[in-house]
Amino acid sequence: MKKIIKAGLFILASSTSVASLCVNAAEIRIAVDGSYAPFAQVNDKGELYGFDVDIAKALCKVMKADCKIQAQTWDGMIPGLKVGKFDAVISSMSITPERAKVVDFSERYYSNVLAFIGPKDKHIEVTDEDIKGLTIGAYRSTISSQYLEDHYADKVNIKLYDTQDLAYLDLKADRIDLLLSDKFPAYNWLSQSASNSSKLVANQDYEFKGEDIDINDQIAIALKKGSPLRQAFNQAIQDIRNDGTYQIINSKYFPFSIY
Incomplete structure (x- = not known):
């Protein structure tokens, strides 16, 4: 024992x-x-x-x-x-x-999960018809960029970025219509205060578009x-x-x- x-x-x-x-x-x-x-x-x-x-x-x-x-x-x-x-x-x-x-x-x-974000003043439905011809960005060599290339390459113009911050910059500069991103960093960006000038800020001008994309x-x-x-x-x-x-x-x- x-x-x-x-x-x-x-x-x-x-x-x-x-x-x-x-x-x-x-x-x-x-x-x-x-x-x-x-x-x-x-x-x-x-x-x-x-x-x-x-x-x-x-x-x-x-x-x-x-x-x-x-x-x-x-x-x-x-x-x-x-x-x-x-x-x-x-x-x-x-x-x-x-x-x-x-x-x-x-x-x-x-x-x-993945999510699209875009400007509030643009009414964009995330459907094949509504996004046709748009320019959509993503962080290069990520699940987001792979999903874009697999599902939307024949419908939209895809622009890839070496960092997430560069993608945010182009979204704010209207060089892309939407950004496909991991949801949680996008949530953080959307939540930042516009008064904090030392960071990239989204303030109240941007929002999630469409439903979350759950790919397990x-x-x-x-x-x-x-x-x-x-x-x-x-x-x-x-x-x-x-x-x-x-x-x-x-x-x-x-x-x-x-x-």
């Missing part, structure tokens, strides 16, 4: 400490896209902050890991991960079949194929969900759950 109890205690201890396995010996280098508010952006001091950054820090704390969070342009995320420039990407990356061929993914740490988009941590960190990150995600840390971070940025 003692042996059974000891074995059970060992299994319990192992399950609660798995998040610290394989992470104590070296620094974990984590890449984020610093131009994707409110998930990651850079303040006046050059420091990264945002939802993804807070999640990364919380996971590292649970894992008892020494982590270095660094900015990386979006197009360089997977190439940099593959060549060992960093160990993990915690940067609102969607799980897709194409990406899963070249990197491993953790369990999701939030879910995403799961956001996860990307890791090099075969990385031993996958199990540790999965356990850490569960831990911060269970102890309330995740909910505190979520409520800091959104008044609703994005999990």
Whole structure:
């Protein structure tokens, strides 16, 4: 009986400490896209902050890991991960079949839907007939841009941008009619105060158009194929969900759950 109890205690201890396995010996280098508010952006001091950054820090704390969070342009995320420039990407990356061929993914740490945004003074119904011939923008190499190309390439003019902020700028300058975006960064942009001149602001002139596009988009941590960190990150995600840390971070940025 003692042996059974000891074995059970060992299994319990192992399950609660798995998040610290394989992470104590070296620094974990984590890449984020610093131009994707409110998930990651850079303040006046050059420091990264945002939802993804807070999640990364919380996971590292649970894992008892020494982590270095660094900015990386979006197009360089997977190439940099593959060549060992960093160990993990915690940067609102969607799980897709194409990406899963070249990197491993953790369990999701939030879910995403797509949404169109456009000016309030333009009555646009998001139907094939109403948007025909319009110019629609999206952030390059994202689920939004892929969705546009897959579903609207023969109906609209597509304009892609190297950052989300550049897409916002063109929307405000009337160089595009609509922007297709992940909903949560768009929600953040629409919610910004017009009095804050240090940021791109949407004030009250723009709104969501049409219905949300739910494509079962799961956001996860990307890791090099075969990385031993996958199990540790999965356990850490569960831990911060269970102890309330995740909910505190979520409520800091959104008044609703994005999990």
